[in-house]
Amino acid sequence: MTRTEYRWLLPSALADHELSGGDGGRSRRTVRDWIDDITAFLCAASIGVLALAAIDADHTTPDGVVFVDSLVGAAACCALWLRRRWPVGLAVSLTAVGIVEPVAAGALLIALFSLAVHRPFKPVAIVGAGALAVAPLQPLLRPDPTTSFIASTIIGVLLVLLVVSWGMVVRSRRQLVVTLRERARRAEAEAALRAEQAQRLAREAIAREMHDVLAHRLTLLSVHAGALEFRPDAPPAEVGRAAGVIRDSAHEALQDLREIIGVLRGPGEGDEGNRPQPTLVTLDALVEESVSAGMKVTLDNRVADPAEAPAATGRTVYRIAQEALTNARKHAPGAPVTVTVTGGPGDGLTIEVRNPAPTEPFERVPGSGQGLIGLTERATLAGGGLEHGPGPDGGFGVRAWLPWPA
Structure with missing residues (x-):
């Protein structure tokens, strides 16, 4: 996306563009992004290790299944590094994996949270509804001997609702910050534009006033000077009269110019042309x-x-x-x-x-x-x-x- 296209995005579209990671999430990670990604990976891995330890302590699950659980859980945690680029696909995939794999529960919660932060409401609602729909299947297929089916289902539903709601709150706050920042930029640009327009209007006012007032005087000067040029043999009295008119017109033009500048200097200063001008001494x-x-x-x-x-x-x-x-x-x-x-x-x-x-x-x-x-x-x-x-x-x-x- 070019700078011009980025500048003319609407505030809501601009917020969505920034929160979704820019051009498809391919922008370089910042230090804060690395910290967030590492924290998410460690949280998902911690939950997975606790779930794996609970499965292993039960002694009812075969060792081969525990080994597969550990591999799938590790793969799910590693897949979180793709959550910025493909949040929807990752959340859907981990929702399907979470049906039969309790070790991937931590990665699924992080993926749902990232989806709610980086995507608008519609895909979040669809994927979240799917996660809520399959929440009873995992305790049904892989029951926990220490927890009842109803309790496990309620806990799963509450966790999905919690992370999705939390992600939507974070997204709303970020949208607000982006919108306020864009409004501040527009306000600064508009203020600079108003200042430039005020300067232009002042110059135009000076030009109009000078044209309106001086045009008549300068026209008289041109007419009488042209008459003297084309009639060099005119009587001396007529030449003197024309020279007097030229002199008087020049003096009146200068006087009009002083009055114009005096008026344009500021409000209440229209009589400045009739009084001594201020200097550094005054x-x-x-x-x-x-x-x-x-x-x-x-x-x-x-x-x-x-x-x-x-x-x-x-x-x-x-x-x-x-x-x-x-x-x-x-x-x-x-x-x-x-x-x-x-x-x-x-x-x-x-x-x-x-x-x-x-x-x-x-x-x-x-x-x-x-x-x-x-x-x-x-x-x-x-x-x-x-x-x-x-x-x-x-x-x-x-x-x-x-x-x-x-």
């Missing part, structure tokens, strides 16, 4: 604003001259710190937050925002994770990278690196 003001709102924030800015940082890099650092502080305020209220900024020309800028787990109970605020996805996209577009995730102390951390040319 990071202190952001921290002071958070402290005045009741947060416990410590800023460790190790950059020698923040004013020398590139405007785009400083603005990205500011946005990362802003989003991280917002998340800490929502998801870890009351917890102290540490903001560390290091780096310089040539080494790049590194910002790290961390907070421990909150110590006081609070009402959890649901989050979609889109803010962190947007920060990752922003850092990637700036030529850097961003990592985020829970820490060993139960807190949360965000760490980003951005280039700073020398």
Whole structure:
């Protein structure tokens, strides 16, 4: 079975596929499989030895029959090494052998247990019903002088029911584990797909906004520039008027571009194009604003001259710190937050925002994770990278690196 076919199995079919031993049970045994097989062999051999000892102690069975019993019992125990590959055939064969051979009883019980673990309900029910039907035949053909026929039959029926029921319980538990594991894999794949889709939608939104707003301005630029190209002998007044229109259209296009980017940066930031853009220098003001709102924030800015940082890099650092502080305020209220900024020309800028787990109970605020996805996209577009995730102390951390040319 190929990896693609395996991936698209339904959860129930996938569980059956794994519990049945994969491709016909021909997969290599693991260390756990070897331990299970050796344990099963030893248990069946122990039961067979006890049965053989009881037969030999009776002194009513001929020595030749005892010798044949020992050979058949040994063969039945050795046949258990095939229980993973052919559980149905082995269980049927040992059921037939067990009618006249009490020494193979242990191997029969192990085979029925393996059948219930590795095969679905229908074959288990058929073979189990057959084992229950022939349970009275063995004490009838090979009676035990110390036990009555009824007692021997009841014990045989109860043992068959016990091992089959136990095997079905083990199979159900393994099916549950396989199903939960597959659901976890699907959940991780779907989360990654949602994150990728969110990034794609953000890029498409930027492209649509830029096209809708800038298309008109650029069309005007093209029209007036084309008029000047095809009428180089136009009067100076007309040339000046066309040049003024081109200049005004270019300025308005730049203004529209600033407004678009300001709107797309985040909710509530639509007026950003009309105010000074944040830089690395204004990071202190952001921290002071958070402290005045009741947060416990410590800023460790190790950059020698923040004013020398590139405007785009400083603005990205500011946005990362802003989003991280917002998340800490929502998801870890009351917890102290540490903001560390290091780096310089040539080494790049590194910002790290961390907070421990909150110590006081609070009402959890649901989050979609889109803010962190947007920060990752922003850092990637700036030529850097961003990592985020829970820490060993139960807190949360965000760490980003951005280039700073020398």
